[in-house]
Amino acid sequence: MDDGGVVALLNIGEPEYGGTMATTVEIPDELLAEALRLTGLPTKKAVINLAMSELVQG
Secondary structure, three states, rough: OOOOEEEEEEOOOOOOHHHEEEEEEEEEEEHHHHHHHHOOOOOOOHHHHHHHHHHHOO
């Protein structure tokens, strides 16, 4: 990928929000690596789920 992004097929979502949904997202490599480092979470999916939950719950 020319822009240094990651393309990932992820099942994101939690049961309380209606289950999961497979989707493709492009995330810059550096941003994802920093999010993984800062959170200590083991997977891309976990980082994205946390970000989505934080956004929705405030």
